[in-house]
Amino acid sequence: MSQWFVLYRKEWLELIRSGKLIWVPVVFILLGASQPIVSYMLPEIIAGAGNMPEGTVIELPTLTASGVMVQTLQQFGTLGLLIIALISMGTVSNERLSGTSAMILVKPVAYSSFVTAKWAAMLTITAISFGLGYGAGWYYTAALFGSVSLLAAAGSSLLFGLWLGFVGTVTILFSTLLRSAAAAAFSALGAAALLSIATTLLPKALAWSPGKLTELAAAQLMSGHASGLWPVVSITIISIIAALALAVWHLRQHPSIEAV
Template sequence: MNTFFVLYRKELLEMLRNYKWIWVPLVFILLGAMQPVTTYFLPQILAGAGNMPEGAVIEIPTPQGSEVLAQTLQQYNTLGVLIITLSFMAVISGERNSGTAAMILVKPVSYTTFVLSKWSAMLSLTAVAFTAGYAVSLYYTNILIGDVGAGGFWKSLLIYMIWLLFVGTLTVTSSALLRSPGGAAFTALGATAVLAIATSLFPKAMAWSPGKLTGLAAQSMQTGLWDEKTWMVVLLSFVIVALMIMISVLALRSKPSLDN
C-alpha cells in the first residue's frame, strides 16, 4: 500500500509539472460557465448578430435551471470527453516507449499497483475538474436562470462522473494496449462514439450499456430520480471498468517496455 501511495503521489506531481492541474480544471470551468451565460444572453447575442428586420423583437422562452444544467452535460459529452482522452492518452504508453515503466517495474512494484496508481491519478484530476466545472455551471444558473434543486444536481453529478470514469479508464487501457499515444486517443474516442451510437440505435439491446449514463444524468438532473434501471447501468459500468483495469495490467505484464 505504501508503494501505491508513492507512485500515486508521483503521478499527481507529474501532472502538476505538466500544468494539467491548471488547464484541465480551467477548461471544465469555462465549459460549465459558458452554457448558463450563453443561454441568458442569447437574445442580445442574436440581436447583435445583425441581419434582423428593423423593429424586430426576439423573444426566447427562458428555460428552467435544470434544463440548462442538462445542456451543460451535453457540452461535457463532447469537449469534456475529448479533454480527458487527450490528457491521459500517453499515461502508460509514454512510459513504456521511454523504458521508464520497465525501470520502475524492476523494483518491487507490482503491475497492478503501477496501473492503479495511474488510474487513481486520472480519477482524481477528472473528479476535481468536472466537479469544479459543474459547480460553476450551477452557480451561474442559480444567479441568471433560477434556483436548481441540490438533490438533482448531486445525483446527476455522480452519474455523469461514472461516465467520465468509464471514458478515462478506456483511455488508460488503450494506452496500455497500444504503442502510439495518438492511437490510444483515437481508439478511446472511437470506442466511445461507437458505444453512444449503438446505445442510441438499439435502446432495448443496449438497455444496460454505459452509454446510457449521459442520458440518465440529464434525466436525473431534471427529475431527481435514481431508479432501478440507473442502478443496473451504474453497476455494469463499474464491472466493465474493473475488467478494463485487469486488461491494462495483463497488457503491461506481457511487455513492460516497447523499446526496439
C-alpha cells in the same frame, strides 16, 4: 500499500509539474460557466447582431434551469471527454516507449499498482475538474435562471462523473495496448461515441450500457430521479474493473516496448 502511495504521489507530482492540474480544471470551469451565461445572453446577442430585417420576431424557447444544466452536461460530454482522453492517452504508452516503465518495473513493483496508481490519478484530476466545472455551471444557472435542487445536481454529477471515469479508464486501457498515444485517444473516444450511439439506437437491447449514463444524468436533473439506474452503474463499474485487469495483464506480458 505504501508502495502504491509512492506511485500515486509521483503521478500527482507529474500532474502538478506538467501544469495539468491548473489548465484542466480551468477549462472545465470555463465550459461549465459559459453555457448558462451564453444561454442567458443569447437574445441580446442576436438582437445586437444588427443585421436582422426590421420587425423580425425571434422566439426562443424559454429555458428552464434544469434544461440549462442538461446543456452544460452536453458540453462536458463532448469537449470535457476530449480533454480527459487527451490527458490520459500517453499515460502508459509514453512510459513504455521512453523506457521509464522498464526502469520502474524491474524494481519489485506490482504491475497492478503501476496501472491503478495512474488510474487513480486520472480519476482524481477528473473529479476535481468536473466537480469545479459543474459547480460553476450550477452556480451561474442558479444566479441567472433559478435554482436547481442540490440533490438533483449532485446525483446527476455522480452519474455523469462515472461516465467520464469510464472513458478515462478505457483511454488508459488503450494507452497500455497501443504504442501510439494519439491512437489510444482516438480509440477511446471512438468507443465512447459508438457506445453512446448504439445505446440511443437500441435503447431496449442496451438498457444496461454505460453509454446510458449521460441520459440517466439528464433524467436525474430534469425529474429528480433516474429509472433503471443500478444495472447501468453496476455494469459500468464491472467494465472499469475488467479494463484495468486487462491493462495489468497486458503490461505484465510486455513491460516495455523497446525491449522487443
